[in-house]
Amino acid sequence: MADAAGDEKQSNGKLNTKLLDELESGPWPSFVKEIKAAAKNNDSARDLLGQLELSYEDRISHWKHGGLVGVLGYGGGVIGRYSDVPEKFPNVAHFHTMRINHPAAWFYSSEALRTICDIWERHGSGLTNMHGSTGDIILLGTTTDHLEPTFQELTHEGFDLGGSGSAVRTPSSCVGMARCEWACYDSMKLCYDLTMHYQDELHRPAFPYKFKFKCSACPNDCVASIARADMSIIGTWKDEIQIDDAEVANYAATGLDIQKDVCSHCPGKCMDWDGKKLSIDNHDCVRCMHCMNVMPKALRPGKERGAVILLGAKAPILQGALLSSVLVPFVPADELFETIKELVSRIWDFWDEYGTNRERIGELIQRVGMPTFLDAIGLDPAPEMVSAPRDNPYIYFQAEKESEQ
Amino acid sequence: MTTTAAPLQPRLTDVGPPKYDKYLPPMVRKNYGHWKYHENLAPGVLCHVAESGDRLYTVRGGAPRLLSIETIRKFADLADKYCGGYLRFTSRNNIEFLLTDKANIEPLKRDLAAMGIPVGGTNNAISNIVHTQGWVHCHSSATDASGIVKSVMDALCEHFTHEDLPAKLRIALACCLNMCGAVHCSDIAILGVHQRPPKVQKDLLPKVCEIPTLISSCPTGAIRPATYDGKPSVDVIEEQCMYCANCYTVCPAMPLNDPNTDGISIWVGGKVSNARSEPRFSKLAIPFLPNNPPRWPEVVEAVVKIVDVYRKNARKYERVGEWIDRVGWPRFFALTGFEFTRYHIDDFKHAGLTYARSAHVRY
Numbered sequence: 001m002a003d004a005a006g007d008e009k010q011s012n013g014k015l016n017t018k019l020l021d022e023l024e025s026g027p028w029p030s031f032v033k034e035i036k037a038a039a040k041n042n043d044s045a046r047d048l049l050g051q052l053e054l055s056y057e058d059r060i061s062h063w064k065h066g067g068l069v070g071v072l073g074y075g076g077g078v079i080g081r082y083s084d085v086p087e088k089f090p091n092v093a094h095f096h097t098m099r100i101n102h103p104a105a106w107f108y109s110s111e112a113l114r115t116i117c118d119i120w121e122r123h124g125s126g127l128t129n130m131h132g133s134t135g136d137i138i139l140l141g142t143t144t145d146h147l148e149p150t151f152q153e154l155t156h157e158g159f160d161l162g163g164s165g166s167a168v169r170t171p172s173s174c175v176g177m178a179r180c181e182w183a184c185y186d187s188m189k190l191c192y193d194l195t196m197h198y199q200d201e202l203h204r205p206a207f208p209y210k211f212k213f214k215c216s217a218c219p220n221d222c223v224a225s226i227a228r229a230d231m232s233i234i235g236t237w238k239d240e241i242q243i244d245d246a247e248v249a250n251y252a253a254t255g256l257d258i259q260k261d262v263c264s265h266c267p268g269k270c271m272d273w274d275g276k277k278l279s280i281d282n283h284d285c286v287r288c289m290h291c292m293n294v295m296p297k298a299l300r301p302g303k304e305r306g307a308v309i310l311l312g313a314k315a316p317i318l319q320g321a322l323l324s325s326v327l328v329p330f331v332p333a334d335e336l337f338e339t340i341k342e343l344v345s346r347i348w349d350f351w352d353e354y355g356t357n358r359e360r361i362g363e364l365i366q367r368v369g370m371p372t373f374l375d376a377i378g379l380d381p382a383p384e385m386v387s388a389p390r391d392n393p394y395i396y397f398q399a400e401k402e403s404e405q
Numbered sequence: 406m407t408t409t410a411a412p413l414q415p416r417l418t419d420v421g422p423p424k425y426d427k428y429l430p431p432m433v434r435k436n437y438g439h440w441k442y443h444e445n446l447a448p449g450v451l452c453h454v455a456e457s458g459d460r461l462y463t464v465r466g467g468a469p470r471l472l473s474i475e476t477i478r479k480f481a482d483l484a485d486k487y488c489g490g491y492l493r494f495t496s497r498n499n500i501e502f503l504l505t506d507k508a509n510i511e512p513l514k515r516d517l518a519a520m521g522i523p524v525g526g527t528n529n530a531i532s533n534i535v536h537t538q539g540w541v542h543c544h545s546s547a548t549d550a551s552g553i554v555k556s557v558m559d560a561l562c563e564h565f566t567h568e569d570l571p572a573k574l575r576i577a578l579a580c581c582l583n584m585c586g587a588v589h590c591s592d593i594a595i596l597g598v599h600q601r602p603p604k605v606q607k608d609l610l611p612k613v614c615e616i617p618t619l620i621s622s623c624p625t626g627a628i629r630p631a632t633y634d635g636k637p638s639v640d641v642i643e644e645q646c647m648y649c650a651n652c653y654t655v656c657p658a659m660p661l662n663d664p665n666t667d668g669i670s671i672w673v674g675g676k677v678s679n680a681r682s683e684p685r686f687s688k689l690a691i692p693f694l695p696n697n698p699p700r701w702p703e704v705v706e707a708v709v710k711i712v713d714v715y716r717k718n719a720r721k722y723e724r725v726g727e728w729i730d731r732v733g734w735p736r737f738f739a740l741t742g743f744e745f746t747r748y749h750i751d752d753f754k755h756a757g758l759t760y761a762r763s764a765h766v767r768y
Contacts, residue, residue: 019698019699020699022699022700023552026555026556026562027523027559027562028469028559028565029468029523030555031471031541031551031552031555033521034472034473034476035473038473038474038475045473048541052541055540056540056699058664059664059667059698060540060662060663060664060667061540061543061545061662062540063540063543063544065544074418081542081544101421101422103427104422105493106494106495106496107427107428107493108484108491109428109490109491110481110484110490110491111481111490112423113477113480113481113492114478117474117477117478120474121474126474126475127473127474128471128472128473128474129470129471129472129538130472130477130498130500131470131494133537133586133587140471140542141542149413152413153413155417158427159422159423160418160420160421172496175495177440178429178433179433179440179461179463180440180453181441181442181443181453183438188426189425189426192421192422192424196421199421203418219678219679220679220680221679221684223496224590224677226590226677226679226684227587227589227675227684228587261721261722265722266681287679288679288680288681289678289679290680290681294722296443296444297442297444300441300442315587315589316582316649317582317649317654318649318651319624319754320753320755321584323590323684356621357618358651
């Protein structure tokens with residue numbers, strides 16, 4: 001069936017894509033229309049369409065396991081991709097992806113977007129992902145001989161490759177101070193500073209496995225840092241929530257049931273509404289954001305702002321998924337970059353020494369234990385690091401600590 | 406594609422991305438860090454008010470993530486027409502136009518509608534689906550990504566363009582357990598799965614793989630050294646395999662892809678935000694649905710069912726997981742009609758943490 005379909009696709013110069021054609025209708029924008037738009041002027045986009053139709057018929061991927069390709073002096077940023085049916089679709093026989101480090105919070109000028117489009121028109125399929133899961137601009141599909149020229153044109157326009165493999169991956173940040181009243185630190189600037197500081201580690205993989213930074217400027221965590229970043233930097237505040245009593249009253253007057261919609265959802269049970277005034281016991285506030293999300297005009301984060309640094313999130317491969325957990329409960333906003341650099345150097349030293357092949361930092365901590373990890377990076381244990389102290393009595397007492405007593 | 410020319414000189418490397426503030430629109434630059442509050446004007450339309458009194462209007466549109474340069478250029482044209490030549494994308498593949506003139510909102514929405522771009526995805530609406538490459542560009546995918554996303558969003562588009570759910574709802578799709586899309590903390594996660602162990606390609610394996618690396622790649626120790634025709638190879642203890650495909654990632658001679666047994670699992674109740682309850686993982690709702698391109702009707706039906714049941718039963722502000730916390734998992738399975746099977750009970754590490762360890766039972 002596959003052969004016949006492939007021959008049919010190659011015959012009379014017109015592609016038969018009857019399965020994919022069904023994905024052109026409906027209210028949601030169609031990726032098939034996008035591939036067809038690129039295919040008008042580009043043979044590789046045309047063969048991509050053909051190969052994808054074949055996958056829809058066969059219900060299996062027709063891409064082979066990646067190979068090592070890249071640009072001179074870098075160990076990452078390009079994902080090698082080869083068709084397993086090159087005889088049918090020769091223009092995607094080699095169809096490599098380039099990851100381009102996006103501008104923080106994905107802001108562009110129309111001129112910058114056109115520049116990228118022009119480069120990709122000259123050198124690739126004309127297809128992109130805006131954006132890939134980690135945040136990069138994804139340029140989908142080109143051949144090895146175009147990698148270096150594309151790279152050079154991009155760097156001359158102020159863009160660079162993103163991360164891949166066992167390296168620092170392209171850091172990402174929420175929109176933060178650019179357009180959000182809840183930003184507790186400058187997530188875009190921190191993201192940029194980290195990206196620039198770790199250029200070498202980003203382009204030249206030297207780690208046991210990947211390492212991701214994600215910067216969310218408040219606990220709403222719009223870049224999913226707690227689920228997806230080895231180091232999650234989540235904005236928060238230390239002092240009291242700022243209340244505008246008149247605006248609270250306005251929300252109440254316009255139909256918001258403050259007791260039910262705000263106070264009853266508070267995880268710290270720290271809010272009280274007497275029908276006229278909202279009072280908050282800030283010591284019991286866990287900084288969850290619900291009340292501010294519901295009444296953005298009336299409530300704002302406090303003025304003593306910074307971030308909580310958490311460590312270790314990852315998807316299931318290999319030993320199971322992890323969420324990041326608290327490493328430093330609060331770092332003032334203006335000390336974040338220096339604190340992170342110092343922490344990261346200690347964390348990477350330990351990971352370099354003890355991490356096994358394809359072991360994320362979160363899994364290494366699971367394997368050796370958090371107390372051992374804290375000793376190694378020279379951080380004191382703190383109750384904010386745990387949801388509860390251990391409930392098993394198998395404590396590894398340390399001989400030297402015993403002798404001190 | 407044009408033929409390759411001589412590389413530009415000088416050769417530049419390690420330039421990094423554009424500086425973080427390079428492409429900020431003037432009003433954003435002026436009020437950076439000084440936003441006071443925001444209002445919701447309509448689904449997909451926000452108004453942020455700065456301490457200076459400036460008002461910035463955001464119009465959010467859903468994009469298919471896989472974009473041709475033709476469409477990106479059209480977005481650039483709209484940015485020139487309405488936004489002084491700037492735009493941004495969101496962390497969920499939406500496109501956002503930032504306007505300083507409120508009068509431009511409706512004309513922009515009309516232009517987007519003409520392009521087939523729906524406006525919405527804010528507050529208690531379904532936002533765009535974050536997803537992976539699937540058959541478009543990945544070797545290890547157990548299913549496609551874009552086609553399922555298109556089919557699911559076609560069915561749920563009215564919940565993107567209307568804020569008509571109890572709370573925000575985040576759907577994500579990953580086409581294998583590698584989870585490039587990190588779907589594991591989503592209200593509804595669509596996850597491609599394999600159901601059979603890798604098929605060892607004995608001829609290829611000694612040429613392309615390091616055997617010790619391959620053996621140590623298996624989290625359950627199911628891969629053992631073996632010799633075939635005098636050449637080093639491996640055996641797979643099949644009953645120990647949980648189809649994670651980590652071996653395939655390190656060794657191309659261990660493919661798991663199988664059109665007849667690959668398919669999709671559905672997970673529910675995860676979240677990332679700290680609002681109200683803590684961030685948490687999604688839990689298994691349906692262990693397996695078949696790959697049925699081009700429109701995966703079984704998957705669409707299941708996701709729509711979850712959304713409908715959630716919409717009817719959850720209280721205001723309850724995310725899917727928070728709603729299930731309140732009503733309990735037996736009620737979730739009763740309301741959705743999904744079968745609860747042996748596969749729903751965890752048997753990997755720390756499985757006991759998910760067993761019901763109390764006499765709290767709802768009847």
